[in-house]
Amino acid sequence: MPDSASGLSAMKDYKEASLPLDIEHLADVSGGDWEFECELLDEYFTTASTGLQSLSKAVEEANSDEAHRLAHSLKGSSRSIGAWPMGDVCEQFDIAARAGDLSEAGPMLEAIRARFEELERFVRAKWNNKAA
Numbered sequence: 001m002p003d004s005a006s007g008l009s010a011m012k013d014y015k016e017a018s019l020p021l022d023i024e025h026l027a028d029v030s031g032g033d034w035e036f037e038c039e040l041l042d043e044y045f046t047t048a049s050t051g052l053q054s055l056s057k058a059v060e061e062a063n064s065d066e067a068h069r070l071a072h073s074l075k076g077s078s079r080s081i082g083a084w085p086m087g088d089v090c091e092q093f094d095i096a097a098r099a100g101d102l103s104e105a106g107p108m109l110e111a112i113r114a115r116f117e118e119l120e121r122f123v124r125a126k127w128n129n130k131a132a
Contacts, residue, residue, distance in 0.1 A: 016068060018085055020115070020122040025082030041123055044081050048074060055093075059105045067105065068097035074112070086115040 030036040051074050058066040075090035093108045 004131060009013060020083060020085055020119040021126075022082030022084060024043050029081065038127060039083055041127065044077060044083075045120065045123075049118060051077075054115065055112070056109060059102060061108055064097045064100045067102060068094060071097055081109075083115075083119050084120055085114070089115050105128070 023104075026037055026040070030040060051070055055067060055070040055074070058064075058070060071090050071094040075087050075094050078090055079087035089108070089111045093105070093112060095101070096108065098102060
């Protein structure tokens, strides 16, 4: 029976492999229900897309408080579905924005967008365009 240490090891393996989505984590979250996975992913992409647009606006307005809130939310929602790489780049942005430092916001926002697009491509290929 897996323990929490082995679960952390599995998460580390996914992070090291830089896969856009931990499919096993998503299956655990969905209880193995494929239709529910599709619903979760559809909701994630809708919400994250809106969040990215709002994050971009917060950066344009140099609003570090709003940027922090949005990056933190994107980090959490990404990690909740097992999108570890997306969650990681959002965490980097979150930390900087929380400190009031938006000096690298442009490149970090581009990194978030790149991970988001990578995740979309991965999900489309895996779920045959039904979720993304």
